[in-house]
Amino acid sequence: MQPPEDGALQTCASGKAQFVISAQGLMAQALDRDEPLPVTAVAAILQHNSSGLLTRAEDNITSASDMEGYTYATWNDATELAVLKYLVETDGGNFDNVTLIPNNISDEAAALSAHQADIIWVYEGWSVVNADLEGLDYNFMRLRDMDEVFDYYTPLLVANDEFLESSPDAARAFIAATKKGYEYAVENVEESAQILIDGDTTGSLDDSLDLVYASQEVLSQEYIDDAESWGVIDLERWDAYYDWLYENGLIENEMASGAGFSGDYLE
Numbered sequence: 001m002q003p004p005e006d007g008a009l010q011t012c013a014s015g016k017a018q019f020v021i022s023a024q025g026l027m028a029q030a031l032d033r034d035e036p037l038p039v040t041a042v043a044a045i046l047q048h049n050s051s052g053l054l055t056r057a058e059d060n061i062t063s064a065s066d067m068e069g070y071t072y073a074t075w076n077d078a079t080e081l082a083v084l085k086y087l088v089e090t091d092g093g094n095f096d097n098v099t100l101i102p103n104n105i106s107d108e109a110a111a112l113s114a115h116q117a118d119i120i121w122v123y124e125g126w127s128v129v130n131a132d133l134e135g136l137d138y139n140f141m142r143l144r145d146m147d148e149v150f151d152y153y154t155p156l157l158v159a160n161d162e163f164l165e166s167s168p169d170a171a172r173a174f175i176a177a178t179k180k181g182y183e184y185a186v187e188n189v190e191e192s193a194q195i196l197i198d199g200d201t202t203g204s205l206d207d208s209l210d211l212v213y214a215s216q217e218v219l220s221q222e223y224i225d226d227a228e229s230w231g232v233i234d235l236e237r238w239d240a241y242y243d244w245l246y247e248n249g250l251i252e253n254e255m256a257s258g259a260g261f262s263g264d265y266l267e
Contacts, residue, residue: 009158013037018163019174021045023154024241025079027260032251038161041261042175043231045155045182046222050124052142054131056112061119061139064146065093070118073103073111079250080121086248087146109134125219130211152241153233156261164265172265175231179267182223182230189213189220231266 003011008020009030022041030037055061059070064087074081085095098119105111108120109131122128124140131138144151157178164171185192193216197205205212224230235258242255 009037009039012039012158012160015160015162018160018171020158021155022158023156024152024238024260025154025245027156027158028242028245028251028255031255031260032253039158039260040161040164041153041156041233042159042164042171042263042265043157043178044153044227044233045157045231046125046153046219047225047227047232048222049144049151049154050142050222051121051154052124052128052140052145054108054112054120054122054127055118055139055141057137057139059118059139062141064088064091064141067095067119068093068097071099071101072119073105073117073121074100075103076100079245082248082250083143083150084121087143090147107134109136109138112136112138125215125222126211129214129218133211133214149240149244151237153238156233157231159265164262168265172267175265176267179230185216186220186223186230189216192216192220229266233261233263 001011001017003017003020006026008022009026011017012020013030024041027039027041030039053061053067055070061067061070064084067084067088072084084098088095088098101117103117103120105117105120107130108122108127111117111120112131113134113136120127124142128138128140157175159171190213193213196216197209197212238261239255239257242251242259245251246254
């Protein structure tokens with residue numbers, strides 16, 4: 001089922017879905033409240049954060065401080081802007097000198113080519129692949145390369161706590177089946193891309209078939225990457241990001257180590 005915009009965790013917490021796709025930053029918001037949402041991250045879909053900043057190569061934006069004087073397309077999210085401000089200013093720049101415009105962009109490469117924006121936060125496995133297909137001459141700076149604290153987990157498989165407690169065997173079976181699917185995708189790139197295309201009943205991928213195949217080529221290397229197996233969440237990296245959020249005033253409550261995730265349901 002398709003959840004409401006930014007409503008996957010609420011859908012999971014209410015029990016309308018046993019599992020949802022979310023991200024560690026959204027998990028922080030779900031946990032940082034008087035009554036935390038009853039949800040738990042149970043597997044990492046990608047082993048590392050593959051998001052970063054996409055820019056035109058001609059602008060020579062190769063570090064965070066180079067963003068000064070350019071236009072950034074923002075979702076106006078407090079954490080998003082805090083991350084960028086932190087990166088720019090720890091690199092010696094002034095974030096006030098970055099112009100912010102609303103991000104209503106659907107094709108980042110086309111928007112950069114048309115100078116609608118100069119800097120866009122994207123995911124490598126889709127938007128950077130698309131930039132290659134569209135022939136954009138670009139620079140891409142991964143957030144995790146700019147500061148290792150931003151090697152947080154996105155996306156994640158998240159489960160409803162009551163379901164985990166009442167049906168642990170079913171939860172483990174579902175996660176095992178999901179793991180098997182991603183392991184298949186690692187070894188069978190073209191076939192797994194075709195499964196996605198065949199399963200799309202909306203027609204939304206009809207004009208993006210080359211992108212689906214090319215994207216899967218990249219993502220197949222990222223599902224497991226350097227982890228011992230698919231789904232593993234590293235406690236140190238998980239905690240480091242929550243510590244950063246707390247230290248920078250983006251969450252009110254300091255998180256206990258390992259808050260919000262469990263590896264108990266992975267094989």
